[in-house]
Amino acid sequence: MAQIGKAVIAGGGVGGLTLALALTRAGVEVEVHEKYDHLQSRRSGFTIWSYAIRHLLDLGVDGDRLAQEGSAIERTEIRSRHGRLIESLPVGEASRRLGAPTYDIQRAGLQAALIEALPDGVLRLGSEVVGVEQDGDSATLLLAGGGRASGDVAIGCDGAHSVLRDLVTRHEHAFHYSGFGGWSAVIPFTHELLPARHHVEIWEKGSKGGVADVGGGSARWYALHRAPEADKDKPVVKDEILAHVEGWYELLPAAIETTPVEQIVRTAPGDMDPLTSWVDGRIALLGDAAHATTPFAAMGACMTIEDAATLAPLLVARPYAEAFAEYQETRKRNADAVVKHGRTMGHVSQLKNGFALWLRDEFLAHVPDNQLEQIATDMASGR
Ligand SMILES: Cc1cc2nc3c(=O)[nH]c(=O)nc-3n(C[C@H](O)[C@H](O)[C@H](O)COP(=O)(O)OP(=O)(O)OC[C@H]3O[C@@H](n4cnc5c(N)ncnc54)[C@H](O)[C@@H]3O)c2cc1C
Numbered sequence: 020m021a022q023i024g025k026a027v028i029a030g031g032g033v034g035g036l037t038l039a040l041a042l043t044r045a046g047v048e049v050e051v052h053e054k055y056d057h058l059q060s061r062r063s064g065f066t067i068w069s070y071a072i073r074h075l076l077d078l079g080v081d082g083d084r085l086a087q088e089g090s091a092i093e094r095t096e097i098r099s100r101h102g103r104l105i106e107s108l109p110v111g112e113a114s115r116r117l118g119a120p121t122y123d124i125q126r127a128g129l130q131a132a133l134i135e136a137l138p139d140g141v142l143r144l145g146s147e148v149v150g151v152e153q154d155g156d157s158a159t160l161l162l163a164g165g166g167r168a169s170g171d172v173a174i175g176c177d178g179a180h181s182v183l184r185d186l187v188t189r190h191e192h193a194f195h196y197s198g199f200g201g202w203s204a205v206i207p208f209t210h211e212l213l214p215a216r217h218h219v220e221i222w223e224k225g226s227k228g229g230v231a232d233v234g235g236g237s238a239r240w241y242a243l244h245r246a247p248e249a250d251k252d253k254p255v256v257k258d259e260i261l262a263h264v265e266g267w268y269e270l271l272p273a274a275i276e277t278t279p280v281e282q283i284v285r286t287a288p289g290d291m292d293p294l295t296s297w298v299d300g301r302i303a304l305l306g307d308a309a310h311a312t313t314p315f316a317a318m319g320a321c322m323t324i325e326d327a328a329t330l331a332p333l334l335v336a337r338p339y340a341e342a343f344a345e346y347q348e349t350r351k352r353n354a355d356a357v358v359k360h361g362r363t364m365g366h367v368s369q370l371k372n373g374f375a376l377w378l379r380d381e382f383l384a385h386v387p388d389n390q391l392e393q394i395a396t397d398m399a400s401g402r
Pocket of ligand 1: 030031033035052053054065066067068146147148149176177178180181182203286288305307308312313314317320321322
């Protein structure tokens with residue numbers, strides 16, 4: 020029998036839903052409170068590496084459903100602004116060796132696959148968490164409108180701008196804007212320069228972009244550049260994005276050109292310095308709430324899935340205080356290191372100095388095949 024009877028979770032993103040799935044499968048009662056009254060729109064996507072997909076499959080997420088919502092990536096190409104191939108990483112090969120595909124997938128599709136695997140009634144949409152309390156017996160989420168949701172433990176899976184983090188850490192660290200803003204979209208799109216099951220990333224001075232097949236005749240694209248934080252509130256102007264990528268490898272401008280402006284979302288990624296602790300009594304943080312990272316390492320959602328897959332069996336097997344301590348011990352050092360790596364990747368991929376840029380690209384272009392396999396394996400396995 021599980022050591023806890025009930026868990027209350029703030030946030031119904033990838034972290035909250037994965038944790039809910041893992042706990043309900045072990046017989047724990049779960050409520051997930053998600054502030055929005057609708058599911059995520061089909062306008063953005065991400066790369067979910069093999070090791071995180073393995074966890075989802077082990078938790079009973081339908082593999083066919085994932086394959087429907089995403090594309091199992093064979094190769095990630097890194098190209099220069101003009102399209103010169105700098106590197107081609109054998110992601111499919113590495114993922115097969117690890118026993119699960121790496122997907123480029125729509126966020127909404129992944130969320131739908133997780134919700135389908137959950138029992139009815141677990142996810143409460145339109146339920147915003149505004150605070151949390153605890154006493155010797157329970158932890159309670161305080162909901163907008165005056166409602167309360169109590170359990171043995173409360174988990175903050177409420178993302179990069181977490182309300183629970185502020186309360187657990189007493190405002191110890193704020194989320195820092197990365198200095199890079201951008202745009203992304205998911206659209207029906209095929210192109211001769213985008214083979215099926217490929218992700219093409221384009222590196223430019225102080226900027227990068229990419230286009231990835233997400234299956235079903237659709238693709239996701241993104242472009243990031245140095246930008247003031249205030250840009251995140253500006254309306255999206257397609258001509259501005261096209262001017263930014265003028266002269267780039269034509270795949271990206273072609274994808275942007277065909278995207279209706281209302282399908283484009285602005286992104287303003289950031290990260291956090293390591294928190295002193297992810298835990299306060301019966302409350303713990305998970306995913307971006309604990310370790311928001313920039314998208315340069317493309318690992319945030321994967322780490323979040325790993326957090327959930329680590330925490331759930333501990334909460335089932337041990338008293339909550341021991342479970343939280345071991346969860347933090349197991350996950351925190353690794354997660355903090357990935358956040359740091361994400362920052363470094365940001366600096367490397369966004370180099371502005373011409374000579375440094377040339378050195379980076381030449382170095383990468385001459386990496387031997389066996390090391391490329393190792394890089395792909397490291398990424399696919401989350402090492
Ligand atoms: C541009 C970009 C590209 C990325 N690309 C990748 C990638 O390729 N691969 C990868 O692994 N990661 C990627 N990431 C990171 C990834 O998106 C996050 O790490 C991941 O979504 C974190 O999951 P989460 O559940 O912790 O938070 P979220 O997915 O943000 O979910 C948090 C949920 O909590 C809800 N919520 C927030 N506040 C409250 C509240 N007060 N009450 C109730 N509900 C609340 C939100 O509505 C949301 O549904 C990328 C991030 C960005 C910004």
